[in-house]
Amino acid sequence: MRVSYRNHEVLQGIDLDIPAGKLVGIVGPNGAGKSTLIKACLGIVPMGAGSVQMLGGTYEQHRLDVGYVPQRESVDWDFPVSASEVVAMGTYGRLGLFRPIGKQQRAEAMAALKTVGLADLAHRQIGQLSGGQQQRVFLARALVQRASIYLMDEPMASVDATTEERILAVLHGLRDSGCTPVVVHHDLGTAAQFFDWIVLLNRTIVASGPPEVVLTRANLHMAYGGHLAAFATREAAPLRDPV
Numbered sequence: 001m002r003v004s005y006r007n008h009e010v011l012q013g014i015d016l017d018i019p020a021g022k023l024v025g026i027v028g029p030n031g032a033g034k035s036t037l038i039k040a041c042l043g044i045v046p047m048g049a050g051s052v053q054m055l056g057g058t059y060e061q062h063r064l065d066v067g068y069v070p071q072r073e074s075v076d077w078d079f080p081v082s083a084s085e086v087v088a089m090g091t092y093g094r095l096g097l098f099r100p101i102g103k104q105q106r107a108e109a110m111a112a113l114k115t116v117g118l119a120d121l122a123h124r125q126i127g128q129l130s131g132g133q134q135q136r137v138f139l140a141r142a143l144v145q146r147a148s149i150y151l152m153d154e155p156m157a158s159v160d161a162t163t164e165e166r167i168l169a170v171l172h173g174l175r176d177s178g179c180t181p182v183v184v185h186h187d188l189g190t191a192a193q194f195f196d197w198i199v200l201l202n203r204t205i206v207a208s209g210p211p212e213v214v215l216t217r218a219n220l221h222m223a224y225g226g227h228l229a230a231f232a233t234r235e236a237a238p239l240r241d242p243v
Contacts, residue, residue, distance in 0.1 A: 014205060023195050040052070054149060067150040078127050082126065204220070
């Protein structure tokens with residue numbers, strides 16, 4: 001895969017296989033192309049070269065089997081809809097775009113909001129929620145889609161500890177049910193704790209595999225270079241030397 005913006009190459013030589021049924025984290029420095037990678041997989045940004053296979057076919061063939069949680073910054077939070085209405089939008093793929101939301105879809109939306117801990121805010125206008133609550137609403141919208149693969153763009157960025165724990169619990173539940181959540185993650189220090197599989201990216205794939213294989217000093221130096229010291233990792237996720 002190769003992706004360029006205005007003649008500037010953002011991703012190059014991307015050759016990546018992600019195993020099914022793993023909780024996958026995509027990590028790397030700012031500007032590494034993490035968000036671009038999942039947007040290219042979804043066709044949101046065009047690829048200059050390459051192709052993407054999902055579930056044995058193209059994204060277009062399996063669109064209903066792929067859920068997407070965008071970054072908060074990409075959403076118009078002033079749109080006059082409630083949390084439950086946003087979540088119910090996740091049923092459109094199965095329902096059909098021009099069919100009205102019915103009792104079953106509203107019940108599914110409420111169940112998803114309960115899963116993410118927001119059932120009591122179902123009728124609150126989306127713009128009146130906190131940042132972490134808004135993030136959980138979009139996670140609930142993805143849940144009602146009943147997808148097999150979930151691509152999530154920094155769902156745990158700028159959220160409080162309670163929201164982070166709730167999102168992690170949902171991600172683990174998806175993984176345990178056989179789904180494959182793929183998460184762009186901003187915190188290198190928690191990556192080894194959170195994910196079964198790590199993709200270390202800096203415009204190309206530096207390494208991909210279990211955390212103990214990927215998060216070595218050598219790999220992190222390749223990805224972050226001299227800026228690695230700025231990413232002080234937590235004691236729970238020390239840097240590893242190659243075996």
